[in-house]
Amino acid sequence: MKFKLLASTMAAAVLGIGAIAGVSAIAAPSPATVSVPEKADNFQLTDHTRLAHELHYFRDSKAIVIMSQVNGTAASRAAAAELEKLQATYKDKGVLFYMLNSAGTRDAAAAEAKAQGYDIPILMDELQLVGESLGVQREGEIFVVTPLDGFRIAYHGPLAADGKAYAADAIAAITSGKPVANARVEVKSGAAISFPERGKATEHAKISYSGEIAPLLQAKCVTCHQKGGIAPFAMDSYDVVKTFAPMIRESVRAERMPPYFPDPHIGTFQNDQSMTAEQTRTLIHWIEAGAPRGTGEDILKTQAGEAPEWPTYLGKPDVIVELPSFDVPASGLVEYQNQRVDNPFKEDTWLRAISIKPGDRTVLHHVISNHVPDPKLPRAKIPGGSVGSYTPGAEAQIIAQDAGAPVPGGGKLNFQMHYTTTGKAATDKTQVGFYTLKAPPKFIKRSTVIGDFGFKIPAGAARHKEVAYQTFPADAYLYTLYPHAHYRGFHVELKSVTPDGKETMLLSLPKYDFNWQRDYDPIEPILITKGTKLVATWVWDNSTNNRANPDPTRDVTWGEQTPDEMMYFRVNYRWADETVDNVRNDLQQQLMASLSIGMIDDNYDNLIQEGELKGMMASLKPRFKALDLDGAMLRPFLFRPIKRRQAFAPPVRGVALLNL
């Protein structure tokens, strides 16, 4: 059964909202009818702090309360204050609270939240798809969703009206297992929020499958969703798309598909697989209008192909190395396997790209590689490094133009293979495709890993945060950003902070997905000036909400196996002043020296405060005064690593690791 609400013709009793986009001071044109559905369909939205929230993630909550909100109005502010009070009462009773903003910008919402001191996340419904489908009409509307009941909307209406605290009563009833007395109450006040696409089902039914939808799916989905591709079904005809349409709607609304997760407001990256806001809206509206076939050619059918063996944009590799096959058992933890093969390159070689083709994607979790020099040969002037890596969802690695990854001739190539068991025995036989440069490049691709080995994520912690950085001792150009954590990784960001404090966000994944790890290569290499810090922030979810969590009852520390965690952010770059004829290994050493303070100094002020000794470092707290060489706070051991590192004697595992 659907509930119909008549849009009220009462003028909204709010002030000063004329200038706000999407909000009109008068009610929506009557007699428009808007229906509030019986259930809330799944969605994921990013909040004003850039963290993602997926409705179905919180399947164990007793209730999820969502209130429509607009920025800058007295009514929204008053309602938010009431909602904060409800949150204070119910947050420890399995109730989650959100505001839903379908009419403003994220920057404005962040400013509003700061000014008003909001604790409740404001979900940014930038495409308006969530507000449209919930049937939002005005600010201050409350939707109480009950996950245990199939995400039913157990209450819709105002916070309070006619002297009755409808929303509070509904929440009280739900949390004490009683029926909600008034499940639908008309919302009569508050500014109307305009949803221009609502009520346009007739227009949406005219969206052309042949002219718009099929080309869109072909551009954004078919690389994986084709015969021989990595996705479970091939989108090779209208019939398939029509059959999967409800699932496509769900996966797009929940931001699982297409699997490309950077915050669209931050950075621009090569090989961006995302849909634009307009494309997403078109696809969803077409599905909601019944996914009509219309007329015209079905290019998904007439142009259906098969996934190529190697990426189309690279073609066949110059050299292919076959790694020995490995039998992965059905269960248990498998030690890292080191597959060491002869280096196929007898002369010093430069790579322009590497593509790793897993033998069995279901069991291969990662590949990390390096060149192992032949001790009998003279030392290479430019040492070799990684010759490629793979994690789930990875694409081929392409080295930026004018640069190359060096592989000294001779010796061995070592591939560290990490296998995860799936309940079914499997055999993996992975191939590595190398694409070489025919002449030496100008620049050398370098990399470093920003991380912290000393963290501890408490059992059950829902949002545990850690910060780490490195300070660049000279100008450099950033080529690649690659974050990595395990099953509990929830959110990650990288920003640059110049010595004068200017912060620039470089990459943000509102929701990190362990199954999709890839390199993010900025369209143009980003200049990082001397003295700038690259600061990585990681958030983990060690709670039961996280379905992938191997054990929420455990404190989790750094470890190589997937039940442990990592805080790992690799960046590839080149030193601005370095060329193949002017090798600057010294800069690399200076950069590494900044790693140890970067692990501890959470507020990146170049000092270590006592409170920053946490996780594994907490054991140093009782000795803080003794270690405090300056009589105030520990000064940075930036670029002066040896002396200060000695202050941190080895009982601390993380520091011991750094001394390697």
Ligand code: HEC
């Ligand atoms: C980079 C490869 C890739 C691209 C691009 C891609 N998919 Fe997928 N898709 C997958 C894989 C792999 C799965 C299997 C589930 C998983 O591993 O997450 C999947 C699963 C799905 C499912 C099954 C339900 C689910 O969410 O798991 C749907 C529906 C889907 N994709 C729709 C799409 C649509 C629509 C697009 C384009 C807008 C798209 N996919 C683009 C790889 C891809």
